[in-house]
Amino acid sequence: xxxxxxxxxxxxxxxxxxxxxxxxxxxxxxxxxxxxxxxxxxxxxxxxxxxxxxxxxxxxxxxxxxxxxxxxxxxxxxxxxxxxxxxxxxxxxxxxxxxxxxxxxxxxxxxxxxxxxxxxxxxxxxxxxxxxxxxxxxxxxxxxxxxxxxxxxxxxxxxxxxxxxxxxxxxxxxxxxxxxxxxxxxxxxxxxxxxxxxxxxxxxxxxxxxxxxxxxxxxxxxxxxxxxxxxxxxxxxxxxxxxxxxxxxxxxxxxxxxxxxxxxxxxxxxxxxxxxxxxxxxxxxxxxxxxxx
Amino acid sequence: xxxxxxxxxxxxxxxxxxxxxxxxxxxxxxxxxxxxxxxxxxxxxxxxxxxxxxxxxxxxxxxxxxxxxxxxxxxxxxxxxxxxxxxxxxxxxxxxxxxxxxxxxxxxxxxxxxxxxxxxxxxxxxxxxxxxxxxxxxxxxxxxxxxxxxxxxxxxxxxxxxxxxxxxxxxxxxxxxxxxxxxxxxxxxxxxxxxxxxxxxxxxxxxxxxxxxxxxxxxxxxxxxxxxxxxxxxxx
Amino acid sequence: xxxxxxxxxxxxxxxxxxxxxxxxxxxxxxxxxxxxxxxxxxxxxxxxxxxxxxxxxxxxxxxxxxxxxxxxxxxxxxxxxxxxxxxxxxxxxxxxxxxxxxxxxxxxxxxxxxxxxxxxxxxxxxxxxxxxxxxxxxxxxxxxxxxxxxxxxxxxxxxxxxxxxxxxxxxxxxxxxxxxxxxxxxxxxxxxxxxxxxxxxxxxxxxxxxxxxxxxxxxxxxxxxxxxxxxxxxxxxxxxxxxxxxxxxxxxxxxxxxxxxxxxxxxxxxxxxxxxxxxxxxxxxxxxxxxxxxxxxxxxxxxxxxxxxxxxxxxxxxxxxxxxxxxxxxxxxxxxxx
Numbered sequence: 001x002x003x004x005x006x007x008x009x010x011x012x013x014x015x016x017x018x019x020x021x022x023x024x025x026x027x028x029x030x031x032x033x034x035x036x037x038x039x040x041x042x043x044x045x046x047x048x049x050x051x052x053x054x055x056x057x058x059x060x061x062x063x064x065x066x067x068x069x070x071x072x073x074x075x076x077x078x079x080x081x082x083x084x085x086x087x088x089x090x091x092x093x094x095x096x097x098x099x100x101x102x103x104x105x106x107x108x109x110x111x112x113x114x115x116x117x118x119x120x121x122x123x124x125x126x127x128x129x130x131x132x133x134x135x136x137x138x139x140x141x142x143x144x145x146x147x148x149x150x151x152x153x154x155x156x157x158x159x160x161x162x163x164x165x166x167x168x169x170x171x172x173x174x175x176x177x178x179x180x181x182x183x184x185x186x187x188x189x190x191x192x193x194x195x196x197x198x199x200x201x202x203x204x205x206x207x208x209x210x211x212x213x214x215x216x217x218x219x220x221x222x223x224x225x226x227x228x229x230x231x232x233x234x235x236x237x238x239x240x241x242x243x244x245x246x247x248x249x250x251x252x253x254x255x256x257x258x259x260x261x262x263x264x265x266x267x268x269x270x271x272x273x274x275x276x277x278x279x280x281x282x283x284x285x286x287x288x289x290x291x292x293x
Numbered sequence: 294x295x296x297x298x299x300x301x302x303x304x305x306x307x308x309x310x311x312x313x314x315x316x317x318x319x320x321x322x323x324x325x326x327x328x329x330x331x332x333x334x335x336x337x338x339x340x341x342x343x344x345x346x347x348x349x350x351x352x353x354x355x356x357x358x359x360x361x362x363x364x365x366x367x368x369x370x371x372x373x374x375x376x377x378x379x380x381x382x383x384x385x386x387x388x389x390x391x392x393x394x395x396x397x398x399x400x401x402x403x404x405x406x407x408x409x410x411x412x413x414x415x416x417x418x419x420x421x422x423x424x425x426x427x428x429x430x431x432x433x434x435x436x437x438x439x440x441x442x443x444x445x446x447x448x449x450x451x452x453x454x455x456x457x458x459x460x461x462x463x464x465x466x467x468x469x470x471x472x473x474x475x476x477x478x479x480x481x482x483x484x485x486x487x488x489x490x491x492x493x494x495x496x497x498x499x500x501x502x503x504x505x506x507x508x509x510x511x512x513x514x515x516x517x518x519x520x521x522x523x524x525x526x527x528x529x
Numbered sequence: 530x531x532x533x534x535x536x537x538x539x540x541x542x543x544x545x546x547x548x549x550x551x552x553x554x555x556x557x558x559x560x561x562x563x564x565x566x567x568x569x570x571x572x573x574x575x576x577x578x579x580x581x582x583x584x585x586x587x588x589x590x591x592x593x594x595x596x597x598x599x600x601x602x603x604x605x606x607x608x609x610x611x612x613x614x615x616x617x618x619x620x621x622x623x624x625x626x627x628x629x630x631x632x633x634x635x636x637x638x639x640x641x642x643x644x645x646x647x648x649x650x651x652x653x654x655x656x657x658x659x660x661x662x663x664x665x666x667x668x669x670x671x672x673x674x675x676x677x678x679x680x681x682x683x684x685x686x687x688x689x690x691x692x693x694x695x696x697x698x699x700x701x702x703x704x705x706x707x708x709x710x711x712x713x714x715x716x717x718x719x720x721x722x723x724x725x726x727x728x729x730x731x732x733x734x735x736x737x738x739x740x741x742x743x744x745x746x747x748x749x750x751x752x753x754x755x756x757x758x759x760x761x762x763x764x765x766x767x768x769x770x771x772x773x774x775x776x777x778x779x780x781x782x783x784x785x786x787x788x789x790x791x792x793x794x795x796x797x798x799x800x801x802x803x804x805x806x807x808x809x810x811x812x813x814x815x816x817x818x819x820x821x822x823x824x825x826x827x828x829x830x831x832x833x834x835x836x837x838x839x840x841x842x843x844x845x846x847x848x849x850x851x852x853x854x855x856x857x858x859x860x861x862x863x864x865x866x867x
Contacts (some may be wrong), residue, residue, distance in 0.1 A: 033629075034629075035629055035632070035633055037636065040368060047722055082825055082829075085702050085829050086828065086829055089828075090485075091575075091628055091629060092569070092575060092628070092773075093767065093769075093828050095577075095629075095632055096577065096765065096828050097771055097824075097825055097828045097829070099577075099762050099766070099824070100766075100820075100822075100823075100824030100825040100828065101821065101825060102821070103759070103762070103817050103820055103821035103824065104817065104818055104820075104821025104822055104825070105821070106821075106823075107817025107818075107820070107821060108818050109816040110817065111777060111818060118591065128859075138798075162392070162396050165392060165393060165396070166393070166396065166520055168384070168385065169382050169385060169389075172382065172384040172385075173380075173382045173384065174384075175345075175380075176363040176376075176380035176381070176382055177382070177393070178363075178365045178368070179343065179364065179373075179374050179376060179380055180368065180394065180396075180441070180445070181365050181368040181396070181397045181445070182365060182393065182396075183365050183371045184365065195834075202818065207337045217638065218640060218758070222637050222640050222641070223756070225633055225636075225637055226637075229630070242506055248680075264644060264645075264648060265772045266640065266644055266646060267639050267641050267644060269637065270634075270637045270638060271642045273633065273634055274622070274634060277625070277626055277630055277634055278622050278625060281625065281626065281627075281630065
């Protein structure tokens, strides 16, 4: 039983990572109806930046928020330069552009930092503590804590500030918002910046576990897709819930189902995506959309 | 100087031109109605003012040309536009819609007073404050749209068919409030209406559009009294 | 059309063995892209996972050759058929997914494919991969392995191209295009939407399977790492860059898919309008960066791909020739009052 609970806690920690990246996907989907296939690569790039800052002597707890600011700026830049020219293009064009972006960012990271995996030291001590008989690693608890804090901050920003309100208005009702003086185009850029920052959290949290290298996020994004789809691609809360469920499920499947083992955990993510899309395409918290003729 | 001036404005959608040289002017604090049948170009005129459609000619607000300005900047200059269909943000709550009306203002105390007034005019909005705006009926949504425009404290309000789809009692109530806003806050109004009679009662001047051109214009009182104009253009 | 045929038939006589081999790979890509083009360009379903179908075709051939000693020529249609059936079965659940969700699901499939291949180790020999022998020209023909491979691929590509062309020209093509342009309307006109969509999936998978099989035979080696997600992306990109929903598109797409990553890295330094530091940084950064940047630029400036550009150019030419006929522009008739 104890081991089971440990796996669950571990799964929740992974879930925090998936939830952050899934939230980034949801933010952009809400703003543009687009799944940003480059979100994982952008997160990886930001993590490398954090690594470089720490490598140059900055304390982790300064490098972390600084990286988020840089990631935010990067997201805004990408929206302004790459996405804005093709805002009204069909879905296929936008998908390919995000794929091109993913390729570019991945290649750039490889160029700047090489492909040899590096150790990214975690700020959390390696020890474990015991809560009610369940042994949990401080690393896992740290990840859960940070992810939760970030998610709460995003929630407060979006729901309780004027700028968050403007962002939501611009995302759902771009034309009507313009008539209220909202600078819709800039709100979209902010959305990208925010998504980029939230994605960066995901990368920084997972790097100590996975070893930092350019292809690090390629499996994480699949889990993030699964989380977003499970929660409902329009729902930020869904992304969080989905993330935790996916994290726990994958962890338990890997630990207790022999044919899954280590290699096929990613396939579990795929399976979740397929099952959800077939049974309940709108996810747990999504709303059925009406198909306009 | 008139508050708003349109000079030989042409506008259209893609290859189709809808407005063929519209000129009109609105005095400070005045109420002007824009009348005409469906397809005459009334909505397009309003859209041109807030840059929702490409236009040529000139549009001046307090003497300053609006050429090449984005919609949100025209709005920030002091023009509130309640569009056809009301432009309610249905994904948000009633309160959030109102907040977006006031979000550009920095005079906090006055904003609170305006909130009080708005709830006084439209008590139903106060009751349903926390609910999604999508739960409001058509009439209530119109009230929300007008309330929100009021909170913007504009110098000019563009109203596109505020009576559309509403019960006569509701229409009268809304028009009374619009008149009050005009008189107390000196907000100029450009009113597009199919209900010509109501519009002419409210406004001091009127323009009648036909097929994208100004067919008739003048003081509302004169148009009201002119039977042939009423028959030919206004349908009553 | 004739020019193209002459070019391809004559190629081996003027090119080196290695270049001939390269162009065989171009044709292999073109075959896969023909399939993807049918799916995306004609039936409007987005797939980011066709690399997985290629992998299936490649491994089918490899296993049949290596384990069961089947003649490699016979494995090609077998691989195609098996992959086609799997694709068709895929098409059934795919019916319920919107374009974006389908992209997402097939992308996930592409990412997971290498690990799915590694699992059944007895069959696929896991990470080790399966080594095959280079194909020997039959009937004692006097040509190198590369040249034989090239002509084999050319022949198959020509047949499949002819097949696709006919499909598109006749009823299935029209039905698919009606689907792409508006499913509800198509269904209302009595087209069996579900049937055609799954059929499109099956056929496109068949093409990818054949391409995969040829790929395995050509490179004489298959391994899980031969089929990363970037392959699927490359195929989709080739389809779009060549010209979506067009007949000649896949050929251009095959050329683009193969040469774009290599050339974009080499092309950049030759462009004098790019400042020197930027150019050298891009060159050193490797093919991925220039490829990604070029891809974005193409999507922004020429989203209809190569064929689109050619058509646009043609259209401008025709427009200039016709300008004399057109009278002065008249404003369209005014809106009628009711």
